[in-house]
Amino acid sequence: MMSAEALEAALRAIGAERYHVHHPFHHLLHGGKLTKDQVRAWALNRYYYQASIPAKDASLLARLPTPDLRREWRRRLVDHDGDGVHPGGVERWLALTDGLGLDRDYVTSLAGLLPATRFAVDAYVRFVREKSLLEAIASSLTEMFSPDIISQRVSGMLRNYDFVTAETLAYFTPRLTQAPQDVAFALAYVKEHADTAEKQQQVLAALRFKCDLLWSQLDALHFAYVEPGLPPPGAYRP
Numbered sequence: 001m002m003s004a005e006a007l008e009a010a011l012r013a014i015g016a017e018r019y020h021v022h023h024p025f026h027h028l029l030h031g032g033k034l035t036k037d038q039v040r041a042w043a044l045n046r047y048y049y050q051a052s053i054p055a056k057d058a059s060l061l062a063r064l065p066t067p068d069l070r071r072e073w074r075r076r077l078v079d080h081d082g083d084g085v086h087p088g089g090v091e092r093w094l095a096l097t098d099g100l101g102l103d104r105d106y107v108t109s110l111a112g113l114l115p116a117t118r119f120a121v122d123a124y125v126r127f128v129r130e131k132s133l134l135e136a137i138a139s140s141l142t143e144m145f146s147p148d149i150i151s152q153r154v155s156g157m158l159r160n161y162d163f164v165t166a167e168t169l170a171y172f173t174p175r176l177t178q179a180p181q182d183v184a185f186a187l188a189y190v191k192e193h194a195d196t197a198e199k200q201q202q203v204l205a206a207l208r209f210k211c212d213l214l215w216s217q218l219d220a221l222h223f224a225y226v227e228p229g230l231p232p233p234g235a236y237r238p
């Protein structure tokens with residue numbers, strides 16, 4: 001069995017190799033190499049990820065055994081769903097799709113979604129529901145790597161696209177403080193509870209799985225809208 005520090009290092013090594021910050025589509029996006037229609041396709045598909053995060057967090061929350069743990073995880077639901085007064089992340093994502101000129105009803109209907117987006121996101125929700133609590137919590141740890149990708153994306157998009165404003169990208173600003181807070185808890189939980197070699201391997205596999213599903217979403221966008229540019233039947237067409 002590894003020490004808790006070695007486990008954390010192994011988790012970080014997975015991110016360094018597999019996080020979607022290394023995906024060509026991410027580089028095109030923040031590098032200003034996409035058309036407005038391609039950015040629309042990204043925002044439209046990513047909406048389904050955002051909208052499904054509260055469902056996965058609610059199913060995780062339901063399995064937490066103590067008030068302290070539930071209170072901690074409940075914060076994520078409020079971050080994404082809002083509190084009825086302050087908008088949450090899902091609402092802020094719709095401000096982004098509005099800003100790109102996409103019709104809200106079309107976005108939330110999911111009619112234009114790539115099938116692969118649906119498969120990947122649904123696999124995440126199912127993973128969290130069906131695997132152990134430890135694996136479910138570990139699968140959220142891609143957020144260790146999200147502040148870097150978000151900073152790159154926001155500064156790059158603001159610099160490189162005239163159709164993007166700080167207002168439309170406002171989704172990302174709170175994530176820069178929410179994600180580290182989420183990670184502080186989830187990483188401490190994982191380091192404490194992965195107390196056998198087998199559990200440590202499960203935790204590492206959970207993070208690999210999560211990196212893979214984020215990567216697959218960008219693969220699907222790239223195939224459909226960049227190269228060879230073959231959107232499947234029914235998917236959004238610019």
Ligand SMILES: O=C(O)c1cc(C(=O)O)c2c(n1)C(=O)C(=O)c1cc(C(=O)O)[nH]c1-2
Pocket residue numbers: 053089139140141142143145146149150175214
């Ligand atoms: O912008 C990104 O690339 C990115 C990545 C991730 C992630 O690594 O899963 C999340 C988010 N953003 C995000 O905004 C977010 O709310 C979020 C929640 C979770 C999760 O697994 O619970 N990941 C992410």
